[in-house]
Amino acid sequence: MAALTEEQELLKEQAKSWANEEAPVSKFREMRDARTEEGFDRGTWKSISEMGWAGILVSEEHGGVAMGHLTAGVVLEELGRQLTASPLLASGIVGASALALAGSDAQQAAWLPRIADGSAIVTLAVDEGPRHAPLQTKLSATADGDGFVLEGRKAHVLEGLAADAFVVAARSSGSAGDAEGLTLFLVDGDTAGIDRSRLSTADSRGYANVTFTGVRVGADAVMGEVGGAAEVLDRILDRARAALSAEMLGTAAQSFDMTLDYLKNRVQFGQVIGSFQALGHRAATLFTEMEMARSCVEAALTAIDEDADNTAVLCSLAKAKAGDFLHHMSNELIQIHGGIGMTDEFDAGLYLKRARAAEATYGNQAFHRDRYATLQGL
């Protein structure tokens, strides 16, 4: 990490030692083997909240610590290293960003303090198919008296089973593909007509498919402008993308460290395998890629904190580069560990599985290369 403030350095140390001691990858494995329904451990989430990280983006007036996105990235990176599963990303980053950017005073007052202390999980329900495509939203919001009725289905909602409330991207007019006509709603998870089904995924995290059948909400559920949510949704998603990139960087960095360690210790042909140039050069290439990915991730997080003009470009850059590096790194993690890497007993497979799920979330590399090109006027 380049140029962190003293405060950020301290937090990084705290996050690192906490993750190593309290939420290491062995704990994630236990959670997986126990087939924990929600896809995270409630005790882990409680500790994360007690340390104040659930409110890392939330303003002080709403009970948070408001440390900003770069600082949040520092924490997420350390958790990404240990594959620590928790609703921190879905609720503390994405849910909190949605409320901060689009929530009414009343919505913020009702939910932000609970996000900050970890007592509520608020998640974004955006995609409806297997791929990230916010503008393809079809879930309909039909005006009904002074409220709306929501009808449709959301797929692979992060922490969708545990969520206390959903920020739902809905279509109040127009048709799939249009930027016009999108509206965000804040919907209590207990509302009649919401049905969730837990998904069992390769990365063993908490996802659910959520169906909305005649879900009636009041006008006070609308976040921001009716029909004009496309832009703010994009800004919320960029915060999600940058934060997830930081977590991915951590996952990749840990994969790199594990690989480097193996290169220095595994002996074949009477020498450590890292002495074979074919492998040494690959490690060097990966290290170079890692440095580049880190620069992009930090730039994106900083841009959000500074509200810079090129924030969107930098967020797509970060997600694409972190994705490329994690993809490459997780494949090499297996390959360089040889047969050991293929065994479930060793952790490499857990990193590989997480890598592909994180890549697909909030837009994969192809999505972000395309978005980057568009933003550059191509």
Added chain:
Amino acid sequence: MSDDANLESFREEARAWLADNFPSAISGRGAELVGMESVSRDPDLEKWRVALGEKGWGTPTWPAEYGGGGLSQKQAQIIDQEMRKIGAFNPLPVMAGMGITMVGPTILEYGTEAQKQKHIPPICRGDVFWALGYSEPNAGSDLASLQCKAEDKGDHWLVNGQKTWTSGADHAQWIGCLVRTDFDAPKRDGISFLILDMDQPGIETRPIELIGGSSPFCETFFNDAKADKDEVLGELNGGWTVGKRLLQHERQSQTGARASGGAAAKVTLQDLALKYVGADDDGKLADPDLRARIADHLMKAQAQRLTTQRVIAEAKGNHKVSAAASILKNAASAVSQEKDELTLEILGHQGLGWEGHDFQDHELAAVRGWLSAKAMSIYGGSFEIQNNIIAKNILGLPETTQKG
């Protein structure tokens, strides 16, 4: 009669024999019936195995005197073609484990008359399952550093040590092992290829779970296991030569069967992409980035298939084992792994399901297949080791690392 006329009459003969002997009830059901786990075999499959075994056509090119078909390569191809036409299949390669692809050919080449008489006919009949004991925890790429040892006890060999990645060892009858028989010789010169009966108290197996789920692989432990004195294949302490030869057979068997899209690959990447990603107004894949990468992949796959065909043609239809197997193996695994990655990307989050009704069977198969296929560039000599072989044996570059 001319060669061609001979082959045509052979085709007639093959067709007639298949019509008489292949139970049509199991047409097209090869993969599902011949799983290694299948304890209770289907009676039709059993009938078919016996018929094929008696005829020797499960191992068509092996010598007839040991139970093979005694046929030429071309005749074997004809049998293969005629089988495909009616949904017939050869179950023996799976039923015999490593017996048909690797151990059998090596015994035929190096075995004594008695070893051939004893071991080859049961393989040809699909009666026995063979495992292979090569790798050890500290002897992977550097196979010659293996430590599992066999001591000469006068009338038998006493075996102690551990093997790993022994595919199917938990239900194998026989295992072909590389063991150290001379600890004082340079490491490649003290190894022998020893055949052991798996059904004895001194052998224990433990399954290995892989990242894609449960697997046929085991760790195998030898604790005072015994082998008959005459079960050394090839020369005593000459096991490295025998073992390397067997690995060439292995590589040969891994040069593209999967990548060239067997009967299972009914749905193409193009179909999948159009289904999951959709098309734009011109009918082109809506994601141009993915489209370019799929096109690039299809080109690589075609280049790989053409190369396999060319190598076979240049060997004059004779499936000879050669150094080119290293090129073909690396190309085949790269293409196959890339296909799996693209498939997963196309399926998006639906490609990351582990189990449950929210995912279709082909989606669940895609993620498991993608994970399992990561091993293609590791087993049978890893990607890097094949490259070392290409550099040294084909390009004539000096050996830097594999001093043994």
